Amino acid sequence: MPLQSRFVSPLLCLLLVAACSGLTLGQEATTEKSIEGKYLSNVRQVTSGMVKAGEGYFSPDGKQIVYQAVPPQYPFYQIYTQPLEGGKPELVSTGRGRTTCAYFTPDGKDILFSSSHLDPNMTQTEQEEIARQEEERKSGQRRRYSWDFDPYTDIYLKNMATSKLTQLTSEKGYDAEGAFSYDGKKIAFCSDRDGDPDIYLMDADGTNLKQLTNAKGYDGGPFISPNGKWIVFRSDRKKEGFLQIYVVSIDGEKEIALTDNVGVNWAPYWHPTKPYIIWAGADHSKPGRPNYDLWLMKYEETDDTIKPGPVWRITDSPAADVLPVFSPDGKQLMWTSTRTDDHSSQLFIADFTFPEDESTAGQ
Template sequence: MNQLKNFTQSGAAPFIRNLLAAACCLVMAQAGATGFITDARQISDQEVRAGEGYYRADGKWLVYQAEVAGENPFYQIYLKNLASGKVQQVSPGIGKTTCSWVHPDQEKVLFSSTHDDPEAKAKMIAEIEQRKSGQRRSYAWDYDEFYDIYETDFEGKNIRNLTSTRGYDAEASWSPDGRLIAFASNRRAYLEQLSSEETALFNQNPSSMIDIYIMDADGSNVKRLTHTNSYDGGPFFSPDGKRIVWRRFSENGQEAEIFTMNIDGSDQKQLTRLNKMSWAPFYHPSNQYIIFATNVQGHRNFELYIVDIDGKKEPVRVTEEDGFDGLPVFTPDGQYITWTSDRTPDHKGRLFHGKWNHEKALENLGLK
């Protein structure tokens, strides 16, 4: 059942009003002493947690994932009209969702969901009971084999499954012209005959079979772009649509580096060599550099860094705040940045937004 509808019917409409006003009335936050980000502020606070926000090409819409109080303990997908402040849920409200995106020029949203899993509701109940028990589990991402990639309209209607394949299909984004979708999947572990070594590896770590794929926007002509036994994921297109940036994990899963390649999978180029967990890369609209998150400063201290698109310069640190700063994206005009941070009193992830200093980025990367 739609969670926003539940809130309104249960007398919790203030949640909606507060969320709409969040961008203009929330407390200011320090983004670090480096001066890359100024006038930073928290733009979400009514959710249990929120993050991974992305803009439509015209800058008028923001899509993001959030967990809110209610009968579903997992993330759902929300779309915000930045002019009016109106927020609406576009995912079904059942199961788990992740990795949303807005079509560049049409009223469509892309996201991954498990709502077609026959056990989706049972898993929701089990998660709620687990949390009520007070038992805490170590964080681990769920590579649920029922994740499929869906598109829907801005009202959350006319939902269409684009992948319909067993395995983890997620981390999808449209190309700038809306004709292609890049995504991550471990479908080959379910569809292909694996070697005994690969089978053992997959049973131990289901992310080991995740590769980058590309397909037409209607879900046809699927092509695998990476061929490793380590986790290749989080693909995004370059502003000109000619390349894809992603992160590749080491085989032991303890490190990750930033890579780019042509959209046909050729010319795979490693940009970072930090020997840490570097991930969540995203192009600046100028196509001159990429921003990403890494824990160079400490295992649990993720900070934002930038690197030139050829990887010829040393990465430059952007944020200086204990805890998690990650999943950064630029507004389409390149003048602002939105990212996810736990620099909050309860240390749970929320969306933050600030003014971006493009000239300082170019200067520090030696690109001026």
């Protein structure tokens, strides 16, 4: 999941992994004992063979994943699905254009994703990117990363049985970062169709559009709560380039900030059965390069608000850890990490233990 190119400084560091870019952020050595064993067990890498891969989501039955990856032979991310137990990646997107943010429908029959493959200048766009990457390889210098809010990016739905591709948005501008409600009736997504990235809600067929946020700056990465009442998202409305976690009611009438610090808090995701939200974040209040790790918050929900509660740090690897998601049964955690041998970003999965269950971890 991306941010606009105008958002730089601390946010830029995160976005290298945010778009699965092979970031080697925070690879400094550490001698402190890791906390990860309290919460994560049976950690294993689940993607390989791609230049970089990440932002993975589970199928409703938990047996497959869908994710974005840059294949060796193409300069832009494409969408793939693969079984968790064996099997090879299967291309979901068209094989051309910039793609991002894939998500299964609740019945598992279709996959939602965003793509710019209808760019009328697609060949030129590809050739320009290939030339830039080749220049970087020759010079050994990587350009400053920024996510391209491609104005030809729209949201599509692909039926996995028939391969039929249905276009759900067609407004000029960037439409992406979409996810279904648990009942499959609604899609929350990010759009800059009014000149500024905001959160929108539409029916599953692309109709009945409603804009939910309209603050200055970036609002993106929305996910609808399991009970369908709230949408969690990230925003830099308080300070440009410094993301905080917010929730907005499904009708757009109430907004609550869940984090408020000097840092980047990014990629929030609901636990399916317990009152927890997990996200990636880093402290930018001190000089130097911060490390991005996963953080867990317990919240309290009432009829008209969500109250933030205690927060736990889940990972402390010297690699960057971002884009965490829970499995449908809430027992596993999948995230994007550069804890690979070559420091490329890939997907990892682990069995998850909640803070209140630490004493029984590993038993």
